[in-house]
Structures are given as structure tokens and as C-alpha cells.
Amino acid sequence: MRAAVSRPGVLLAVYPGATRQRLAVEAELARRGWPCVSGPAEADLLVIAGDHEGEGRGEGGESDWVAGLWQGIPAPKVRVWVTDPERAADALDSGLADLVRGEHEDDHAHEAHHEHHEHQQDGGTAPHSDHGGHDMHGGHHGHAGHAMGLVEGLPMADRADDRDGLRLDVLHVPLGPVLADWPAGLILHLTLQGDIVQEVTVEPVATPPSPSPPFWDEPWLRAASGEHISRGDAARRLCAAHLDSLGRFFAVAGWDDMAARTRHVRDRALAGATAAELTSLVRPLIRRAERSRTLRWLTTGLGTLPAEQARQRGVTGPALVADGDAYSRMLVWLEAVGRSAATCDVTEALDTAEVVGPRGRLDTPVPPSRALLDSLPRLLEGTEFACARIIVASLDPDLDELTHVPAPGTVHSHG
Amino acid sequence: MATSDWQPVLVLLVLIVAAVVLLHALSVALRAVREPVHTGPFSGGLEPQEHPLSRFHVRWYPVTMVFLAFDMEMLFMYPWTKVVSAVGTSAVVEMFLFLGILLAGVAYAWREGAFRWS
Amino acid sequence: MVERTPLWAVFVLPALLVGAALVTAGFDAVLAAGARRGRPGSLRETAVRAVEPGRQVLRHLVQQPRRTRASDLPLARIGAGLLPVAAVLAAVVLPLGFRSVSDLPEGIVWFNAMEALAWAAVWLAGWGPNSTLSLIGGYRFLAQGLAYELPHMLAITTAALGAESLRVGEVVDAQAGLWFVVWMPVAFVIYLLSAMAMAFWGPFDQPAGRDVAGGAGAELSGADRVLFLGGRWLLLVVAAAFSVPLFLGGGHGPLLPGWAWTVLKTAAVLAFLVGVRRAIPTVRMERYLELAWVVLTPLAIVQALVVAVVVLNR
Known part of the structure; x- marks a missing residue:
């Protein structure tokens, strides 16, 4: 079991302004040879690079998108903040230690123990997390039902004209801010038909202004x-x-x-x-x-x-x-x-x-x-x-x- | 002979399906937490406005038509390979005439822009 | 003529394939780590990297199950599981030396049919999770199939034509003197391209590309992910190994026994493909499809014509 998480898959979530931290984490990951994964499904360790740990980011101490990512990662999972580029290696070490320890506790006790080392309390098995703005999450699938054309709280895609003169299903998908090889903090609101981008709105993630130069x-x-x-x-x-x-x-x-x-x-x-x-x-x-x-x-x-x-x-x-x-x-x-x-x-x-x-x-x-x-x-x-x-x-x-x-x-x- | 040729294939099918099931069972035995995590689809951390399942804009639709024509042709070409020297020149002439006609179709589709879609 | 093997060979075949897939993936991981660190790395580091694929399997097996909202779990599960099943079943006609598990009389058609199951597998895996990125990945593979499949089928029929048989054993026998690759070079090159394309790997990895966060496999976790990505490596190994009896003379070769030649040649083809992956960026279908239909298909037909004329005059 220890071998399974000894080289965890790392999902890197970077706040704007944290380029220095990102570079430190990337160099450290390369040194260790830990896989840098592209989505929550294959992640064990969520590394959040930001200037200040949770400062000014809502009561949960973090943005919606970080909470969304964390919620989508299957256990065993641990998250760490990297606020000081010099201490990226320490953060990864502590993340790994938590992962390994969580494994051992799971042999006897239950899941919630993972989060003991964390400053958050929402467990992977408790989708009813107390972060705001999460009504759409899958854990709530009980209450929406199939009323008003909604399936588990979401409508199906509707049709609209496309660039080729057809009427086809349109999806409104926010892309980012956490994708592999993507500018940190960029959100594109895409209107997609198939894999064709019909419309784009650019929205940078909300971050408090930073006095330090980029x-x-x-x-x-x-x-x-x-x-x-x-x-x-x-x-x-x-x-x-x-x-x-x-x-x-x-x-x-x-x-x-x-x-x-x-x-x-x-x-x-x-x-x-x-x-x-x-x-x-x-x-x-x-x-x-x-x-x-x-x-x-x-x-x-x-x-x-x-x-x-x-x-x-x-x-x-x-x-x-x-x-x-x-x-x-x-x-x-x-x-x-x-x-x-x-x-x-x-x-x-x-x-x-x-x-x-x-x-x-x-x-x-x-x-x-x-x-x-x-x-x-x-x-x-x-x-x-x-x-x-x-x-x-x-x-x-x-x-x-x-x-x-x-x-x-x-x-x-x-x- | 014909049945015994397929016997190992059948055994292998059972074996490999059993292996797939076994891997799932192994995962059930090993996993840290049993209850599934329910989550939204991933596109960077935020939620989409609709369910992603939709009628997809398949822009290579004309290509599927050309492909079907050739796929049918392959049905003839497989058995044809076994009889080329037995039937002789006429087999080769007929097959490549057929292929030539299909290629004319490809050329037409190309001119119409069926192979470029972006 | 390929000899029949005892029934226990059905147990050996999957083990051999999984072993070959792990070795290939390990080799690839070692090269990737070397590129990122700018140097090959010590022997110890190399060993650690080489076992990385095995560790990844373990890492995924301990994962908590994960369901995306309103996902169609059975579809995704069938899709992921179908890949390794198709790969291993395609491999029954692969001769090791001069013995295969079952030398079916229509072996080449069987291989083609099994390999085409990947179309369904990848699309199902992409559709099932109800996620935009994996849906895009699934549809990308259909477009890719339309591009690679036809030149691929023409290439393998060309080899069958050279031996005038669809039985893989007889194709190998026909190469006792001259390997097919010598007088069917175009078919061989096309075959290698399609081998990578059917495994949606290397320059053809768009259906599972990193730009769509893993594409068809984006939302898969646990055993499903292991089966999907492992099945992809298996498919690559089987496709590469099949080029040996088709074009590279199978077990024929001096000095060494037949099985050793098969292993050597397969390893060489796989090493070449891993090298190609490092040398070429991902080919997008919206550009490749035109090349496949306008250049590769006519070339494959001309190659078949040349072979047909040679067969007539022999």
C-alpha cells in the first residue's frame, strides 16, 4: 500500500501571481519524477500554489474552483499549499507523508482521518461540502430529479445555429483555470458545438491585487x-x-x-x-x-x-x-x-x-x-x-x- | 479442424474477461475508500451549464460515406487475395478497375473539400 | 506451416503481452525522465523509472471509485474493459517463432476485426462519463479511425496478397526467402503509422491527448483507468508485433531459433515506435485525414497493384 502512493500523481492548481511557486514546484516534481497529472481523476496530491494561504478567498479559505477540484479527486488524497517557493520540497514531503499515513489509518479506521492533517474538514466521501456555490455537485442528485427537464439538477443541451448553417446542440463550458499547460488563472467560457468553439468570453479568476511585480x-x-x-x-x-x-x-x-x-x-x-x-x-x-x-x-x-x-x-x-x-x-x-x-x-x-x-x-x-x-x-x-x-x-x-x-x-x- | 481452431480463442476470451473482472475485484479489495465520490465533469475546476452529452457536431460526415464505400470494397478484397494467381489477369484488372472508380470518388470528395474541415 | 500449440499457451500469451507492454512503457518512462532532466540518469534512477508503469497501476487500484454526474457507468466500464480484451484476442494469431495460439485460416481478417473493436471501446469510454472533454476525445478517435483504417486495411491485404493467403502462418512461410518489407516498403510504413493510430498513441494520441486532460480517459479512475491505458499499451504491442509476421519475416532468420527472432524483431519495432513518439508532435486529424485519403490511400493501392502484378508473374 505504501508503494502505491510513494510517487503520487500531482495536480497543480496555480493562482495568478504565483509563477515563482509554480516554477519551484515543477522543478521539484521533475527532480523527484512524480507524475504531473492533467485531471482530478488521476490525482492523489493537490498542490495549490498561491501567494497567501487562503487569504481573502471566502470563508472556506479558497476559491470555488479549488474546492471543485478537491471534491473531484478520489481518495486517497491530500492537498498542500505552496506559498513560499523555497519550501516547495517541504510541502511535497509533508503531502507525501500525509498520504502514506492516511493509508495506514485506513486499514483500521475510516476516511475522515486524511483530512486531519489538513486545515479543511470536507472528506472525499462527504460531497455535501459546506463550500458555497456547489449546488451543482453530484452529491445533491437526490433533490433535483427529472422535473422541468432537469436531470440531476442540470438541463440537457439545447440547439442553436452554428457557423456551418446548421442547428446543433450547444454546450456552455467553462474551460480552466486548472488545466495542464494552461495559463494560470485563465478561465474561458466556451460555447461549444461538438468540438467547435462558437463563442468565447475571457474571465481571469478573481484574485486580490498583488503589490509584488509579476x-x-x-x-x-x-x-x-x-x-x-x-x-x-x-x-x-x-x-x-x-x-x-x-x-x-x-x-x-x-x-x-x-x-x-x-x-x-x-x-x-x-x-x-x-x-x-x-x-x-x-x-x-x-x-x-x-x-x-x-x-x-x-x-x-x-x-x-x-x-x-x-x-x-x-x-x-x-x-x-x-x-x-x-x-x-x-x-x-x-x-x-x-x-x-x-x-x-x-x-x-x-x-x-x-x-x-x-x-x-x-x-x-x-x-x-x-x-x-x-x-x-x-x-x-x-x-x-x-x-x-x-x-x-x-x-x-x-x-x-x-x-x-x-x-x-x-x-x-x-x- | 475448423472447430478446434476456435477452441483456444474461446478459452482465451473467457480467460481475459475473467482477468478483467479479477482486476476490478482486486481494486475493490485494495481501494482506500469504498463509497464512490460523486463529482461534476472536469473541465478545469468549474461546472458546465448543461449535461455534456449532446448531439455532436460531426464534421467528417461526408468522409464516413466515402469510407463506407471502401469498407464494402475490403469485403471483396480479402477473399480476392487468395485467388489472384488461380483466376489470373482478369482478377487483377477487375479489382483495380473497381479501386480506380472508388479513387475517382475520393478525388471528387477531395475537390468538394470533404477532407478538410477546420 | 505454423504448428498448433498446446492449450496452456492461452495462459502464456496474455502474460507475455502484459510483460512486453510493461517493459515498453517502462522504456518510454525512462526516456521521458531523461528528457526532463537533461541527462540519462544513474542506473538506480533508471531502474526506479523503469518500474514506474507498475507503480502507476498500483496507484490507480487503491483509488476510491469516482462517478461523474449522470454518467453511464456500464458504458464507460465496457469501453475501458474492451480495449485489453480486443488486444489480447487479436494476438491469438501472432506466431512466436512458428507457433501461434491458434493459426486461424482467416487470421488477418480476425486481427483486423479485433483491432477495429477499439473504435467502439474508445468512443464508449469517452461517452460514458458525461463530460465534455472526454466526449471530445471519444469523437476524435472516430475521426482518426476514418483516417487510418483504410490505408491500414490495404496494407495488410497487400501482405496477404504477397502470400496469397489470409493465414498468418502461410504469410510467414512465404517470407522464408525474401521478407515482404523489401518489396512492400510502402505497405510496411503505412502499417506502422496505423499501428500507432489504432493504439491512439504517440503522434496519434489526440483521442487521449493532454490538451483535453486525457480525452476519452479523462474521467476514468481506478481499475477502469488501468484497463483503458493498459489496453492501449497492449494494443500497441500487439500491433507492433503483428508487423513481424506480416512484413519482417516472422521467425525466419539465421543462427537464432525462431522465437528469439520474433522477440528481437518485435522489440526493434517497438523501440522504433517509442523513438518516433519522441520525435514527432501530435498529428491532428483535421490535417492528417486529408493526407491519409489523398496520399496514403492511392499509394497503398499502387503498392497493392505492384504486388498483384508480381504475384501474377511468379
């Missing part, structure tokens, strides 16, 4: 506020940011091997590899991605965003430079990765005349990721589900930027 934009924002930041540090962060985006892009495109290699290099970059080492790591990746005809065949023509439209929507980063489809955005990232890897040892100070982060200009009134989110609906409508995922990954908005509220007079003075 992880990926940090060097530029800090330089803008007068701190001394070396060009090398900024280049390193840029390189890692794009590698992170590329890792997601490859993973969503179904190229697990490249995704894994890219994430390894990202972790090396953040761990402080020298420019020489980083260049030698990055070069084979770039060559392989650029030479893959299959990748090119599969991603050209997806989510074409002409420069003109991009500019109209206020996009300033790689998506504007690329002036094209998902494939061309990937090429822009690759090129920037190669360039920045070579300069990440430079010690001279970062030029603060232009505050441009990995996703675009940071001195504009709206953060660059807001512009990316604004361009999402038009790009996604009418696409197939798989293509929609690739398009989202190829823009890779960073929702940390939305939660960040800059202290007055820091950035805008330069704009």
Missing part, C-alpha cells in the same frame, strides 16, 4: 523604479519566460519530448547557468524546433493575428513582431531565446528608456497580457478545440500582470 516582468519593472538591474539578469528572465511559453506550446502541440527538454533548459536558466552553458543547451532546441516539418505543418494557419490588428488591440510583444500565425509566434520566441541566452552574463545596467518585458511594453496603461486576452475571442471563434488550445498557448498571456497593481509613480513616469 515574476516574468520583474527585472524591467524594478529597473524602471530606479533599482540597478543588470542587462544579463533581464536577458536571463526573458529567456526563461519564453522557454516557459515554448514548453507549454510544445506540450499542447503534443510534443512531450521537446516540452520536457525545453522545461529542463528553463529550470537551468533560472538556476543561474552561465551564458555558455545556456547557449549550448538552447541551440539544439532551436534547431530541432525550426527543422520540424510536422510542427510547421500542424501549426501554420492557426490563430493568424496580423500586425495591424494586433496594434489596434494594443499588443506590443512577440505576437506583434510575429505578424502571423501560431507557428510564426513560436519562431519569434525561439529567436529571442537564442539571442537572450547569449547575453545573460552581461553585467552593465539595464537601459530603462524602454520598459519591454517578455510579453510586451510594460509602460503602457494596460499590461501587455490584457491586450493578448482581448485578442483571444476573435482568434478562437470558429476553431476546433485542439486548435484553440494551441492558439492560447501561442499567445500565452500571463495573468500575473493583471493582478499586479503598480505603486503610483513607478512605471508610468517613463511612459
